[in-house]
Every structure is written in structure tokens, then in C-alpha cells.
Amino acid sequence: MNSVDASEHYDLGTTDLAPSLLTIVFDTNPHAWAALNQSLPLSNAVANLLVFINAHLACNYANEVAVVASHSQKAAWLYPSQHETPSTTTADRDGDVAMNGSAPAQTNKYRPFRIVEEQVTKNLKDLMDSTSSGDLRGNTSTMLAGALTLALSHINRRTIAWAEEHGGADLEDAAAEGGGSGGGTGSGAGRHSAANEDERLQSRILIVSVSGSSDSAHQYIPVMNGIFACQRLQIPIDVCKISGDAVFLQQACDATKGVYMALSEPRGLLQYLMMAFLPDQRSRRHLVLPTRVDVDFRAACFCHRRVVDVGYVCSICLSIFCEPPPNNECLTCGTSLDIGDFGGKPALIPRKRKKKKRVNGTSAAGTPMSTPTPGP
Amino acid sequence: MAASTSRPLEYLEGLPGTTFYKLYQQPSTALAIFRRMLPDLAKCFVMALLYLKDPLPTADLELWVRSESKKQRDNAISILARLHILSKTRTGDNVLAYMVTNPFASSLRQALVGSEDSQSFGVFSQISGESQVSIADLDDYARQQWEGVMGYMVGTSAFSGQRELNLSKGVKQLLQAGHLVEIRGSRVDITKDGFGFVLQDVNTQVWHILILYVESAEAIGMDSVEVLSFLFLLSSLELGQSYEKKHLTSNQLRTLADLADFGIVYQDTPEATRFYPTRLATTLTSDSSALNNPITGSLTGPAGDSGGSGSGFIIVETNYRLYAYTSSPLQISLISLFTNLKYRFPNLVTGKITRQSVRRAIEIGITAEQIISYLHSHAHPQLRKHNAGHATSNTGGIPPSVLPPTVTDQIRLWQLERDRLRATAGFLFKDFTSLAEYQSPCQYAAEIGVLVWKSDKKRMFFVTRHEQVAAFLRSRNQQ
Numbered sequence A: 001m002n003s004v005d006a007s008e009h010y011d012l013g014t015t016d017l018a019p020s021l022l023t024i025v026f027d028t029n030p031h032a033w034a035a036l037n038q039s040l041p042l043s044n045a046v047a048n049l050l051v052f053i054n055a056h057l058a059c060n061y062a063n064e065v066a067v068v069a070s071h072s073q074k075a076a077w078l079y080p081s082q083h084e085t086p087s088t089t090t091a092d093r094d095g096d097v098a099m100n101g102s103a104p105a106q107t108n109k110y111r112p113f114r115i116v117e118e119q120v121t122k123n124l125k126d127l128m129d130s131t132s133s134g135d136l137r138g139n140t141s142t143m144l145a146g147a148l149t150l151a152l153s154h155i156n157r158r159t160i161a162w163a164e165e166h167g168g169a170d171l172e173d174a175a176a177e178g179g180g181s182g183g184g185t186g187s188g189a190g191r192h193s194a195a196n197e198d199e200r201l202q203s204r205i206l207i208v209s210v211s212g213s214s215d216s217a218h219q220y221i222p223v224m225n226g227i228f229a230c231q232r233l234q235i236p237i238d239v240c241k242i243s244g245d246a247v248f249l250q251q252a253c254d255a256t257k258g259v260y261m262a263l264s265e266p267r268g269l270l271q272y273l274m275m276a277f278l279p280d281q282r283s284r285r286h287l288v289l290p291t292r293v294d295v296d297f298r299a300a301c302f303c304h305r306r307v308v309d310v311g312y313v314c315s316i317c318l319s320i321f322c323e324p325p326p327n328n329e330c331l332t333c334g335t336s337l338d339i340g341d342f343g344g345k346p347a348l349i350p351r352k353r354k355k356k357k358r359v360n361g362t363s364a365a366g367t368p369m370s371t372p373t374p375g376p
Numbered sequence B: 001m002a003a004s005t006s007r008p009l010e011y012l013e014g015l016p017g018t019t020f021y022k023l024y025q026q027p028s029t030a031l032a033i034f035r036r037m038l039p040d041l042a043k044c045f046v047m048a049l050l051y052l053k054d055p056l057p058t059a060d061l062e063l064w065v066r067s068e069s070k071k072q073r074d075n076a077i078s079i080l081a082r083l084h085i086l087s088k089t090r091t092g093d094n095v096l097a098y099m100v101t102n103p104f105a106s107s108l109r110q111a112l113v114g115s116e117d118s119q120s121f122g123v124f125s126q127i128s129g130e131s132q133v134s135i136a137d138l139d140d141y142a143r144q145q146w147e148g149v150m151g152y153m154v155g156t157s158a159f160s161g162q163r164e165l166n167l168s169k170g171v172k173q174l175l176q177a178g179h180l181v182e183i184r185g186s187r188v189d190i191t192k193d194g195f196g197f198v199l200q201d202v203n204t205q206v207w208h209i210l211i212l213y214v215e216s217a218e219a220i221g222m223d224s225v226e227v228l229s230f231l232f233l234l235s236s237l238e239l240g241q242s243y244e245k246k247h248l249t250s251n252q253l254r255t256l257a258d259l260a261d262f263g264i265v266y267q268d269t270p271e272a273t274r275f276y277p278t279r280l281a282t283t284l285t286s287d288s289s290a291l292n293n294p295i296t297g298s299l300t301g302p303a304g305d306s307g308g309s310g311s312g313f314i315i316v317e318t319n320y321r322l323y324a325y326t327s328s329p330l331q332i333s334l335i336s337l338f339t340n341l342k343y344r345f346p347n348l349v350t351g352k353i354t355r356q357s358v359r360r361a362i363e364i365g366i367t368a369e370q371i372i373s374y375l376h377s378h379a380h381p382q383l384r385k386h387n388a389g390h391a392t393s394n395t396g397g398i399p400p401s402v403l404p405p406t407v408t409d410q411i412r413l414w415q416l417e418r419d420r421l422r423a424t425a426g427f428l429f430k431d432f433t434s435l436a437e438y439q440s441p442c443q444y445a446a447e448i449g450v451l452v453w454k455s456d457k458k459r460m461f462f463v464t465r466h467e468q469v470a471a472f473l474r475s476r477n478q479q
Helices: A030-036 A042-059 A090-100 A103-108 A111-129 A133-137 A144-166 A171-180 A182-195 A213-233 A247-256 A266-277 A353-362 A364-370 B002-013 B017-023 B027-037 B040-050 B058-064 B067-082 B102-113 B135-154 B156-160 B169-177 B192-198 B202-219 B224-235 B250-262 B288-292 B294-300 B329-335 B355-363 B368-377 B381-391 B405-418 B435-447 B467-478
Strands: A020-027 A064-070 A075-079 A202-209 A237-241 A260-262 B086-090 B096-100 B181-184 B187-190 B274-277 B314-316 B321-324 B340-345 B348-352 B427-429 B451-455 B460-463
Touching: A020 A042, A020 A144, A030 A042, A042 A064, A042 A111, A042 A266, A042 B027, A042 B040, A042 B102, A064 A111, A064 A144, A075 A111, A075 A144, A144 A202, A144 A213, A202 A247, A213 A247, A237 A247, A237 A266, A247 A260, A260 A266, A266 B040, B002 B027, B002 B202, B017 B102, B017 B224, B027 B102, B027 B224, B040 B067, B040 B086, B040 B096, B040 B102, B058 B096, B067 B086, B096 B102, B135 B169, B135 B187, B135 B192, B135 B202, B135 B250, B135 B329, B169 B181, B169 B202, B169 B250, B187 B192, B192 B202, B202 B224, B202 B250, B224 B250, B314 B381, B321 B329, B329 B340, B329 B348, B355 B368, B355 B405, B368 B405, B435 B451, B435 B460, B435 B467
Parallel strands: A020 A064, A020 A202, A202 A237, A237 A260
Antiparallel strands: A064 A075, B086 B096, B181 B187, B314 B321, B321 B348, B340 B348, B427 B460, B451 B460
């Protein structure tokens, strides 16, 4: 009789493990890759990334992948192709024969791997070909915000579609409720996903980033909005930082509990990817993952998009400014702010010399007392 | 996953190391085994180690896994070792380290990056396609053949009369050799194993049959390695494409013809120059969850028309009523194994799960677990949806179950009702002359924990192990 207890009959449900959807945001900023050409040429990086994608697809029959390029002037899909839907059928085969010239190439590779590889390389080539020198001249940054948004919308669509196929259809409700309850969503979203974490499509985003932070500062607000959306939907953002150091991406990992790694040796990209970024959410529960301890929490100001350590914050809408806004009016909400003597130095209350001397004189044990504690 | 992976896994584990060495030469085999047989954590280990130049010290691997997950880690490593994928070596400074063994590692790498000249993933037929067979036709064919096999086992053809498929002799022999059916004269009786078999999901069934096939292949002089790697090759082919036969060896061609009888592959005629894998083959490396997708589900569910709406067709209510949206005689006869059917409509049968009906099922050798897993894998999407809707209000920590817990518990309890006797092998001590003589060894037996039963009145006791008690008695006699 002991075999019928409270826990046993719940085990059965957990055997159906949902596949995972990996969405890769690949930073294709030509300026940054040109700078990296010595240590890691773009072609090598793409090859490594493709092996990593194959490894992800190899892990489960139903695993899915999507790749978005975050280019200098636009964000574009690399896989799946958005325009040519019949690409997997005969049209693709014809194209393939024309490109390779020989048919036997098809046999050496698992078919799904080959489809991804072909589309990614083809679309990447198209993207590079369509980039004119004019586009590059004035622009050294990457469209991270747009790529992140594309990734998020793709994840959302796939999640809903998957849930419909498999009957676990509370995702729309979850999304609706999460959106509706506005401010206090942190706990609400957590509750939803905790209940059926294993049953929904396991989505995560991997950002392969090469551009520096100053370049993407002008997108601070949309990027942060994307990050908060991920946080709410419980989608971890992993960041593989090949060069530069983007401040906001550290915050993205920190907020969404993703993996952050800045590569010290870009040539070993594949090994980094395989070890740190391949495990999905279920495996991650068992693994110690690399994260960043000292997260750079600096923000970009709303007026000049500078990354600031200390700035001015509107007391109404919490917008950040690097200097007092013109006319003392908040640029975001228009509240007129009473800035007062902002330029003045804070008044220092001189410490009573006598007392300090006495403390120093007696013993070291008294030192903690010397730090003034703010009163209630 | 555990239930469905176990059988092929068990079989593979029984193979000798040299067989693995030969098997892992093929990239498709390495990929299929990696995908199908390994738990999540083991996959992470393999992938992390795959492109490492040096073996990874064991201590480092232990550091990588959280201390709470020691059990999962050990499980993953033991499975990897049993499949001869991971081996322990010593590095230069004599530190124990793990590495992925070589034919497997190189084959998996080849699978990931694409290799030069192997035809491990099949060769497309180059004949251009007016005569291409559509995916729907392939699904129909697979379903027809597979249900034919099932129907043959359960004996539905006897009363429905409609699907008198010409099952080949090989199929029948295989089923008999696997002890799934017993053939007495012209009558076919399903065995206990057979009942268990028909209640499993399709993917598990296909694996079961394939393992049986491989086992029997050795008996008729085919190389099991060749057959196995051909099966793994089939699993990596693409649905709806035709493949050349001329690259196959004679044994593989023979296998192909046998598999066609099960609906795992399709060929126009046995002499055709090309073959098509059906969905039964291409989903071999998916685990049970992928079977819930609508397309494969239509194999088990009502034929074709409602296939798009989802895989399941059974609704179980908390009052033990069961509604099954199916018209398939096979499914109806399966359901009737453990349900009292009441009404039958063109697309629906209803019934009730009762104590009588469950006991009847258990008496013919079906277990409660099999009934529950059958209901679970064929649960109607509505049931899953309902369950997911309630998941949020569920108390935290307990994953919700698709079936009403009252029903699953009760089915288990009904089974336990029959398990009132438990046999314990052991030894009876009796015929003690005095109470004192009886008492001290009895007490001793209780202390060392071998005592099962005692009767002070009859001066008897029963123990599981007698050596220590006998020694105790002897030492007392000497005193």
C-alpha cells in the first residue's frame, strides 16, 4: 500500500519534456568584425556558430533555432527565411544543385543541419551584399534593439503555436495577464511559469555581441524595454561577448538570469559556446554557470545617450539626464523640476576632531563607531 | 522519457564493446544514439567535451555540476560509461579525467560539421518527381500497416472484418518470437507482454519491434551491427523524400523489405530502385514528447480527418466516465480492455472505468501503469488544456497531472487489491522444546533484522536469512 502515496502519480506528467527554442542574435556590425579580423575572422565565427546550432538541434528532435542578424543599419532574419517560404521543397533543391554543381554533397550531412546552414550563409551573404559603403560611413553601431524585438516576437509566436499544438494553452492567458497587471508583474510572471515550466516551449536568446557600449547607447531605452520583456516572460538572455563591452548586456543577463561571458580568447569561440551556452534551461538547473558578479549597472542618459555614473533623475517619471534639462523641464514627461542649487557642493558637516582623536587613541575596536549611521 | 528509452537502452547496454566500436563508425548512428538515449545532462557533458583537446579532469566536471544535482550527474555519467561514450583516462600529471571515446567523438563531430565522403545520411533519389509519393500517402500507408499489425495481435480483424491485411510471414514470426502473441493452430492469442505492448505509445512500440528484429536478425545470420546502423540511418532520413537503394548492402536491402511490412518504410514494389521512409522511421530519434505532435498523433488517433486538432482523443472525467473520440476498431478494442463501454456513436464511444473492468484487465496481465500511461499518452487536448488552466492555481511545487488524480490513484488501488499476498523466501524455525529456547533466538533474529513473522503460541518464527541465527543457536548449544 505504501506505493500509493501523494507524490507518485505526479511523476508521469513530467516525462513529457518540451523542446527548446534557441534564438541567436548575431551582431554583424562590419566595423567591429573588421577590427576583429586578426583574431577571429567573421567566416570562422559563422562556421563555429553553425556547429553550435547543429549541436543544439542534435540535442532533441523537436528543438528549434532562429537566427537574427543585428546589422549596422537594420536587423534581418538569417534563419528561418522570412520571404521564401517554399525554400525547403523543390525550389531549394534546384537552387542547391545550381550552387554546388554536384548532388552528392547532400548525403554527407543530416538534412536539417544542412537547411539551416544553407539559409544562414545565403542570407548573410545577401545581407553583406546589400550593405553599401554609404550605410557604413556614418554608422558604427548595431541595431541591437531591433534584433532583440524580432527575436522576442518570434519566440512569442512559436510559443503560442507550440502551446496550441500540444494543448498546454495557457500561454496567451499568461501573456495577457502579465501585460494587464502592469507594474507588479514580477511575481505574477514567476508564478505562471513556475507552475508549468517544463510543459511550455523552452525559449532562450543568445546574443553574440562584438560592438562596444558607446555605439549602442543611443538605443538604451528600446534595449532595456526588450530586456524587461524577457524578464517578464522568463526568457534568459545569454551574452557571448567577443569584443568590446556593452554595459546594457551585462544588465540583460543579470535581469534575466542568463549566462554572461566575455571571451578572453576569441579563437576558442566554439568551445565557449558548447560549454557555457548549449545547456538549456532544464540542464542549467544542475550546472554551475558562468555569470558576472560585478555587473555594470550604469545607465545611458535620455538627453545625449551618454553612459553616466552619476546623473539627474526626474522625480516623476524617473528619466535619467546627464545634465539639468533645458528650462528645468523633464524631456520625457514635461514636469517642471525645481532643481535648486544643483551645482553647489553638498554641505559637509565637519567632524568633531576631539572625539575622533579619542576614538583613535583608545583601541581599534572602536573604529566601527566612527562611521556615521544615518538616523531614522 | 524514461519509460520509452529504457528498452532500446537496455538492449544497447547488453552489447559488447566491440559492437559499439563498429556502430559508432557511422555519424548517423552516433547522432541518433546521442539524441535518443542520453539524458539532458549527459548531452551537455558530451558536447562540452567534444571539442576539448585534452581530457577534462573529473574534479572539474564535479565542480561544474551543482552539489544538489549529484544524483543526476552520477546517473548521466554511468549511462555514458555503459554506452561506451565516456571513458576515464589519466592526464599527464596523473589526474583522473574524462574524455569522449574516439569512434563516437569523431563520428559525432562529422555529423555536426558534415563529413567528406560518407553516405551516412542517405542518398537522395535523383529521379525527378511526377511519381513522388506525398507525405499524406506515406502517413496513410504507415498507419494502415501499423494498425494492421496491432489489429492482428488484438484480433480486431475477427470482428470488424475490414482490415484483413496480408501480413507477411516474417512479421508474424517476429511477433511470436518476441512472445507478444502465441499462435495455436489458426488462432492468435495475445500474451501478457503483448497487452503491455499494444498499450504503449507508437514510438516505444516501434523501438520494441525493431529491437526484436535486430535480435532475430542475428539468428538468421545477419550482422546485428549492420542492421542497427541501418535503423539509425533510417531515423535520420527526411520524410517525403525518396532515397536510392543501390548504395545499400544486400543485408540492408533485406532489412528494408522486412521493415516495409511494418510500414516503417515504403516502396512502390519490392523491386523498386528507391524507397521512402515513413513517419514511423523519421521520428525514431524523437522522444515521447514529439509523438504528441499532431501529425504522428494521427497515427494513433482517429484516421486522418481530425488529425490536425491534436493527438489525443480520450477524455476521462473525475467520475470515471471515459469518452473516446475515435472510430478505429483497434482503439476501441484497446479501450474495451479496461473499460465498460456503454454507447457507441459514429465518432465517439463512451464508457466507464469500473472496479470490475480494471480487475478484468489486470487478470489478463495488464498493469495499472500501462492503463494510466495509455490514457495519458492519448489524452484529449481539451484535457491537457484544462489541466494547464488549473496549473496556476495548483499548489506550488507539484507538477499538474493530465488525468484526474482520483482516477489514476483508484486504478492503482484496484491493482493493489489483488496484491494481498506477498511471497518472501526464507526459513522457518520450529519445534522448540521450551519457551526460553524459542525466545532468545527469536529475539536475536529480531535484533539483526531478519525476522519476518513469529508466533509465541506455536513457538515458530520465520526469517529471511538463517546463517546468523543458526550460528547463534549452535553457540548456545555448545554452552
